[in-house]
Amino acid sequence: MSCVNASDAYHVDIAISQVHDGIPVNLGEVFRFWEFMKTACSDYRSRGRRFVYYTDGTRWRNNATFLLACYMVLEHNMSTEAVVESLSQARSVSDIDADIALSDCLGALRQVVEKSWLNVEEFDIDEYERLGDPNGGAFSHFGDSFVVFPRPTEMNKVGRREGFSSIYYSNMLERMSAAAVVRINDPESYDNRPFLQRKILHYDLTFANLPSKTTVRHFLNLCDQQKGRLIGVHEQDGTSTSCTLVCLWMMRHLDFSAREAVAWVRLVRPGVVSFEQEKYLCAAEEGGWDGNWLQSPGIRSDENVDPVEGTEDASSQA
Numbered sequence: 001m002s003c004v005n006a007s008d009a010y011h012v013d014i015a016i017s018q019v020h021d022g023i024p025v026n027l028g029e030v031f032r033f034w035e036f037m038k039t040a041c042s043d044y045r046s047r048g049r050r051f052v053y054y055t056d057g058t059r060w061r062n063n064a065t066f067l068l069a070c071y072m073v074l075e076h077n078m079s080t081e082a083v084v085e086s087l088s089q090a091r092s093v094s095d096i097d098a099d100i101a102l103s104d105c106l107g108a109l110r111q112v113v114e115k116s117w118l119n120v121e122e123f124d125i126d127e128y129e130r131l132g133d134p135n136g137g138a139f140s141h142f143g144d145s146f147v148v149f150p151r152p153t154e155m156n157k158v159g160r161r162e163g164f165s166s167i168y169y170s171n172m173l174e175r176m177s178a179a180a181v182v183r184i185n186d187p188e189s190y191d192n193r194p195f196l197q198r199k200i201l202h203y204d205l206t207f208a209n210l211p212s213k214t215t216v217r218h219f220l221n222l223c224d225q226q227k228g229r230l231i232g233v234h235e236q237d238g239t240s241t242s243c244t245l246v247c248l249w250m251m252r253h254l255d256f257s258a259r260e261a262v263a264w265v266r267l268v269r270p271g272v273v274s275f276e277q278e279k280y281l282c283a284a285e286e287g288g289w290d291g292n293w294l295q296s297p298g299i300r301s302d303e304n305v306d307p308v309e310g311t312e313d314a315s316s317q318a
Contacts, residue, residue, distance in 0.1 A: 025063050026270050027118075028132075031125050033067040034074050069102060073109050074120050080106040100263050100278075108264035111256055117143035132269075137164055137172055140239070140269040144230060145223075145249070147176060148242045148269065151183070151234045152190045169232075170194035179229035182219065184245070186236035200232075210280045211245065213294045213301035219245050220252060220292035243272040247281055252292065258285040 040051075053068060065087060072078045072086070080103050087102075112118040131139040140148045152166035173181065173195070180201035183192070192202040203222055207215045223231060233242040247261035256264070258281035262273050273281075280299070287296025294301075 025066065025267075027267050028125055028128055030067060030070045030074075030267070031120060031123050031128075034071050034120055037071050038075065066102065066105065069106055070109055073106055074113070080110060100259055100266070104257070104259040105263040105267065108256065108260040108267070111254065111260060112143070112264060115143070115254055137169065139172070140243075140265075142246050142250075142265065142268060145228065146246050147173070147178065147230060147232050148239050148246065149232060149234050150239065151186055151236060154190050165194075166190045166192065167194045170198050170200060173200055173230075173232050174198040176230055178232050179226045180222070181232040181234070182222070182242075182245075184233065184235035184241055186234075189236065201226075210277065210299075211241075211248075213296075213299055216245075216248055216284075216294055217292045220249060223249055224292070238272075239269060240272045240274055240277060243269065244277045244281065247273065248284060251281070251285060252289055258282045 053064070069083045069087060072083045073080070078086075083106055084103055109118075113120075128141075130136050131141070138150050142148070149169060150163055152169045153163040154165065171194075178200055180203065181192075181195050182203045182205055183189075184205050185207065187204045187206055195202045205215065205219060211219070233245065235241045243265040247256075247258070247265060250256040250261040250264070251258060258278070262278050262281060265272055283296050283298045284294050287294055287299070289295065
């Protein structure tokens with residue numbers, strides 16, 4: 001990032017990431033841009049001059065527009081409508097399939113600020129990047145309610161491990177004061193006793209492809225049982241299914257639209273939630289809720305297996 005001043009203009013040049021799979025830049029880059037702009041606006045050289053904000057080439061335009069729009073929301077508390085109207089060249093921040101527009105992203109950003117999931121003045125960029133680093137466990141926090149992470153791994157037959165053990169993740173979640181872990185579609189893949197020994201409840205939730213109405217109700221019910229305490233969620237492969245369930249919780253309890261929920265989880269963890277899962281969430285939104293029960297006629301309700309809670313003696317030693 002750099003600033004170049006002329007007699008009547010203050011030029012702002014910023015190096016930003018390429019669009020990652022058509023998804024907006026991550027939350028860390030949003031924070032760094034906000035921080036940069038705060039500094040630039042307080043620079044005595046900018047007084048009385050017009051800002052000229054530019055980027056090198058059209059392939060960066062989506063990200064450049066998105067970062068500026070986020071700054072306008074975070075720093076100037078502008079409404080989504082006002083930001084989109086003022087940016088006459090604003091383009092949809094989406095890939096060719098997922099219809100996530102700039103307005104969806106800004107709506108999500110306003111929601112998390114209003115609900116105190118994000119306080120930009122107190123945001124710890126170092127912790128965000130340290131915990132999100134694959135070498136640190138690849139944790140993604142969604143407010144104080146959820147943390148999504150890759151599945152723990154055990155030693156293979158030749159004594160090697162890719163990733164981190166259940167002991168490592170249980171220690172980290174204990175430090176985060178997590179109340180429970182939900183393991184999705186990955187039963188008995190590792191020993192859950194390290195979680196139980198640290199008084200972290202452990203649930204298995206198994207379903208085929210997209211979750212049924214019954215599965216969603218099970219997940220939301222067990223979340224309600226934790227009464228707002230942090231819940232860890234992981235799955236067999238990747239994190240998109242975990243984030244889809246988090247989106248459903250956000251839609252049910254925080255009144256996010258489906259696309260706002262997708263926009264937020266992708267901002268925290270770029271690349272999650274497939275096009276099929278996004279369509280599923282939109283169908284869920286159209287049908288509405290009856291308590292924790294989805295009413296959409298397009299979502300099946302044929303699963304009747306309750307989530308299995310780990311029952312090993314939590315007082316035993318690791």
